[in-house]
Amino acid sequence: MKLLVDSGSTKADWIAIDDTGKILFTTQTLGLNPEVLSKAQIISRLNERFDIAQNKLTATHLYFYGAGCGTDRMKNFLKQVFQEYFSKAEISVFEDTYAAVFATTPKNQKAIVSILGTGSNCSYFDGTVLHQKVQSLGYIAMDDCSGNRLGRELIRGYYFNKMPQELALSFEKEYDLEADVLKHNFYKEPNPNAYLATFAKFLIQNKDHEYCQKIIHAAMQDFVDLYITQFENCREVPNHFIGSIAFYLKDELQLVLEKNNLKIGNVLRRPIDGLIQYHVLNK
Helix, strand or coil, X not given: CEEEEEECCCEEEEEEECCCCCEEEEEEEECCCCCCCCHHXXXXXXXXXXXXXXXXXXXXXXXXXXXXXXXXXXXXXXXXXXXXXXXXXXXXXXXXHHHHHHHHCCCCCCEEEEEECCCEEEEEECCCCEECCCCCXXXXXCCXXXXXXXXXXXHHHHHCCCCCHHHHHHHHHHCCCCHHHHHHHHHCCCCHHHHHHCCHHHHHXXXXXXXXXXXXXXXXXXXXXXXXXXXXXXXXXXXXXXXXXXXXXXXHHHHHHHHCCCEEEEEECCCHHXXXXXXXXXX
16 A cells, blocks of 8 residues: 655645555645654644545655755654654655646656745756755745745735735634734644735635735735746746646736746646646655
8 A cells, every 4th residue: 555645844645555556545644744743743733634644654665855855854753753743655755846846747758847835945856856945944034925924925014004904804804913912813723824824815816906905916926926937947847836826816827927938837726636647646
């Protein structure tokens, strides 16, 4: 039994398959980002799901694609945790961009592959090897055009009184915006990046409002300027995207890319389904 896992900071999708690709079970845990979670927290999240706990000794392979796995230190930390838990399985840990690549890009095709979800990332795939020019420093310093950065922009706009009044009233009805509540979630609770990303839902729901349009387009243009155009051949290859921000704001994304003479490729909300075919073909 192979376990395929696509994990962001907010949630992790799990699919168990046999050698033919038949789905044995699917489940979901909270996100398993090693940058923000301890070993004990990761184990606790695994134990919360009966299907995972019940099959921890029957799994033969675990292929984990996750946010926060961009450095060897984090990969090795997570691999050690999984090896103790799934003691009979062969463990492979990849950064989440590889899941996006395998799910969106036909074999041997060159492409730029970006993640726009709770966090963000951008890489060039030459058909064989993944290339990154900028190592992500996470949600505090980077994650441009991600759910957590867009959520942050909304909260700042609200508190600096830049948000139009009618929009601010709707924002207040949707969320608890008391300063003490916000600061508690920012500094006292785990996964503040995932918490910030919950506010992006409001931006998507109100994406036709002029104020929201400005935030969306500015964030996407920053992503183009800082991430995509760092690759010299960015206008010669398709740009594939994975993640809820890209998926639900696809029209806006396409407009910004076309404005910059960039070709939009496949846009998927999550890569997990595409990974099944990849691992069946490459067993």
